[in-house]
Amino acid sequence: MHRLTLAQSNALIDAALAKGAELQLKPLTVTVHDAGGNLIACQRQDGASNMRVKLAGAKASGALALGVSSRTIGDMALDRPHFIAAVDTMADGGMVPAAGGVIVADADGTIVGAVGVTGDTSDNDEACALAGIAAIGLKPFN
Template sequence: MSRLTLAQANTIIAAALERGAEIGLKPLSVAVLDPGGHLIAFQRQDGASTLRPEIATAKAAGALGLGVSSRTIGEMAADRPSFIGSLGPISPKGVLPAAGGVIIVDGEGLPIGAVGITGDTSDNDEDCALAGIAAAGLTPQE
């Protein structure tokens, strides 16, 4: 299994923030976690609200915890709201059922980390996460 480095995490963040600026998004917050859910790097743009670090981290941590993107967790919540709602108290970094949390995989499809982004619409957050992953030469989970 590959390892996600600090340099790669910083590239992801820089490219995600650049993408957000390109398309005129509200201030973003970006968290990059290792496969165990530990924070590697984080940045919050000027003007981002105070809960954004926790939201970005919960999108990424929830994705890692369930093995699917936070978008998929949101879809699961529509079918099983009690199940998804019960995960918050047992997840140390939270689970947030909205797009913007994307798992990063190695060449064998194994998770090497995740990106969580918040600040604009969930679709835009996810777009920036994917742009950051691509800029670092990494692969998002399909």
């Protein structure tokens, strides 16, 4: 497999939102992107603020742009804030240096896309992203 389908993307979102419900999190927004950063699917739960779609997308897009999770980008921002600020201005879709954006890979380690989750703490957002990836039988890259 070299790309995420709409059916897989929707299943990933459903699983991420189910994890959020299990953990009793605040309303979440989940975006799924192909390996080129193009949006495949998005859901914003009732009560999620209007900026959440862009935030979730920027977590996923940033991860794809630099080839690492948005958590790692957050760590990079602490060490090299000027670099991350500069790259953010160049990245299509922006970049959010906080956990919740995870690159998705197939069994062979080929990058097939990314997921971005926002709405609760960054750690909880990432937990939901990872749950969604696992639910469709894929794995996080890196």
